Amino acid sequence: MTPADYGLLQPHLEPVPFTKDMVLEENDKIFTHAFFPNTGVTSIMAITRTGDRVEAGLFGREGMSGMPVLLGADRSPLKTIIQIPGEGYRINVGALREAIEQSRPLHAYLLRFCQAMVAQTAYTTLANVNHPVEVRLARWLLMAHDRTDGDAVTLTHEYMGVMLAVRRPSVTTALHVLEGNRFITATRGTITIRDRSGLEEFSDGSYGPPEAEYTRLIGPFFG
Numbered sequence: 662m663t664p665a666d667y668g669l670l671q672p673h674l675e676p677v678p679f680t681k682d683m684v685l686e687e688n689d690k691i692f693t694h695a696f697f698p699n700t701g702v703t704s705i706m707a708i709t710r711t712g713d714r715v716e717a718g719l720f721g722r723e724g725m726s727g728m729p730v731l732l733g734a735d736r737s738p739l740k741t742i743i744q745i746p747g748e749g750y751r752i753n754v755g756a757l758r759e760a761i762e763q764s765r766p767l768h769a770y771l772l773r774f775c776q777a778m779v780a781q782t783a784y785t786t787l788a789n790v791n792h793p794v795e796v797r798l799a800r801w802l803l804m805a806h807d808r809t810d811g812d813a814v815t816l817t818h819e820y821m822g823v824m825l826a827v828r829r830p831s832v833t834t835a836l837h838v839l840e841g842n843r844f845i846t847a848t849r850g851t852i853t854i855r856d857r858s859g860l861e862e863f864s865d866g867s868y869g870p871p872e873a874e875y876t877r878l879i880g881p882f883f884g
Contacts, residue, residue, distance in 0.1 A: 666760075666767040673756035679703075679743040685726045686741035694751040695727025701747020702808045704824065706740045715826040718782045719744065721808030723875065723882070728775050730754055731761065731768065744824075745805070745815060773878040781871035788867040794827050795835040799860045800868040801825065802845065802852060807872070807882065812854040839863075 679701045686692055688708055696703075698721050705718040717739060720726075729737045735754075761768035788797050801824060805814045821832045836852070839845045844860045846853045854860065861868060872882045 662767060662770050666764050666770065669760040669763055669767060670752060670757070673752045673760075674750040675752070677749060677751050679747045679749060681743060681746050683743040684740065685743065686737060686739070688738050688740040689736055691735050692727055692730060692737075692754050694753055695725055695730060695757050696749060696751045697725050698722055698747055698749035700749070700810070701743055702745035702805055704742055704744040706742065706823075707738070708740055714740075714823050716785070716824040718778055718785060719804060719808070720778065721747075722749075723808070723879075724774050724778070725771070727754065727757065728778065730757060731771050731775060744820070745809065770879075774875075777871065777875040777878055780874040784867060784871050789826070792865060792867055793835075794825060794831050795838040796863065796865055796867060797825055798832070798835040799839060799844065800864045802839075802854065803857070803860055803864060803868045806854050806857065814852045814854070815850060816852065817850055 674697070677696070679696075679698060685694075685696045685703065700722060702719055702721050703724075703726065704716050705720075706714045707717050708714050726741050729735070761771065788800055792800075798821065801821075802814060805816070806812070818829050818832045818836075822829045825832065825835075836845070836847045839860070840847055842856075842859060842863065844854070844856045844863065846855055876882050
């Protein structure tokens with residue numbers, strides 16, 4: 662974004678730590694703040710009436726929470742939580758609304774991120790329908806790797822099951838497949854990426870198009 666547009670936001674940005682499982686947006690509750698991560702990974706989740714969860718999308722330092730505010734809404738049926746801890750900034754929703762009302766280019770710039778997330782969500786649906794768990798896990802690890810520094814992704818089997826909407830034994834089997842191909846090394850609570858290009862090929866086209874859409878709309882993905 663331009664320095665002038667950043668200047669509309671900067672006075673209202675408050676530093677905030679992102680702890681694991683911290684809720685940024687509660688489903689069906691009015692938003693008070695939008696968040697801009699510098700580090701960490703954030704999950705957007707759909708939740709059933711009985712409390713079952715599945716990840717609909719994720720973002721990190723390339724994005725923001727509060728997308729419904731940009732679209733004229735004040736809440737969402739989705740829940741947004743911190744999946745991998747980090748830190749970043751928050752801004753009061755009122756200040757964000759005032760900023761985008763003052764600058765149409767700023768509003769348009771932030772809306773382009775919404776479009777990139779639409780593409781990501783669509784490919785998540787495509788992967789869930791068309792690909793086995795090990796391919797979906799490869800895609801997810803690539804996305805998490807994009808948003809972390811280094812090659813280690815910290816996450817439990819249980820949480821991966823939530824993200825992929827499968828039971829823990831299916832996660833274990835999928836990890837064994839990826840380890841057997843020497844794409845990763847899995848230890849308790851940590852997965853280390855050993856062969857990223859191998860993971861990308863194994864993902865069978867489920868990874869890449871949303872990242873290309875982000876590059877087209879905003880700029881080089883994490884470049």
